[in-house]
Amino acid sequence: MSGVTQSFIGELGYTSCAPERLGETRGRESFRIDLHHDGSKVITAHCEIDDPPPVVRDVSLRLDPQGRPADSFVRIAVGGSFRGSAWFNFSATQAECEANTTIEGRVSQRMAVECGVPAFGNHAIINDGALLSQFDLSKGPGTQLVKSMLLSSPDHRGATGPMLFPVDLAILYHGKETLEVKAGQFEAHKFSFTDVPGMLVEHPNYDIWCTTDGHYVFLKAEVGGYMQTRYELTRLDHVKHGPA
Helix, strand or coil, X not given: CCCEEEEEEEEEEEEECCHHHCCCEEEEEEEEEEEECCCCEEEEEEEEECCCCCEEEEEEEEECCCCCEEEEEEEEEECCEEEEEEEEEECCCEEEEEEEXXXXXXXXXXXXXXXXXXXXXXXXXXHHHHXXXXXXXXXXXXXXXXXXXXXXXXXXXXXXXXXXXXXXXXXXXXXXXXXXXXXXXXXXXXXXXXXXXXXXXXXXXXXXXXXXXXXXXXXXXXXXXXXXXXXXXEEEEEEECCCC
C-alpha cells in the first residue's frame, strides 16, 4: 500500500531557439510529482544545463494542499564542481534557509513573511508549472501579480547560492488551447511571465503552457531575449496508486 495517491513521472528537453543553434540540445530534466493522501504534493527533479559553464541541479519541493511551498532542498554544481546546497522551510510567518556554498560559506537566513510564501522558484522547469496554481483562473484572461515569492537564486540559470531571494512575478493568462508536444497532445492553459520585479537582471518574456486537469503539469515554455530557449515535455507517465 502506498501513502501516495498518484504520480506524474516524466522528462523535459531543453533546446535552443537561436537561429545559429536552432533545435540544438541545451540540456534535460527528469522529474517526479507525487500527490500524497494529506493533499500535499512533492516535486523532485534532476536538471542539467549543458551550455558552459554547465549546471547540474537536484531539487525537492513540498507543496501544501493549497499549492504553497512548505519546504525544499536544492543542490547545484557549476562547471563540474559542487557550488552549494540548501534546505528551505516556509511557515505562515517566516521563511528559513540553511545553506553551505563554496562562495558564501555557511549561511543561515530568516525572513519574516505575511500569510506564508505564495511560491518558491528552485529553478527546476517542472516547478514553473506548479506555481501557476497561484493564479486565480476564475478572473479569466489578464495579468495578476504574485507578490513576495522567493527564489533559490536570482541568476537566470539558478547557478548561484542557493539562498533566499525575494521577487514579485507578473503572470498573464491568455486562455486555453490544444497543444502538441513530444509527449502527446494536451488541452493547455497558456500563460506568460511578463515581468519579475526585483530581479538583478531583467528576465526575457517567458511563455508557458501547463495542463488543465488541476495538476498544472508543465508542457512547454519558450523564452525570448538573449536566452532564446525552448523547454518541452518529452515523456509523461501518470500512475495511480492503490489505497494506503
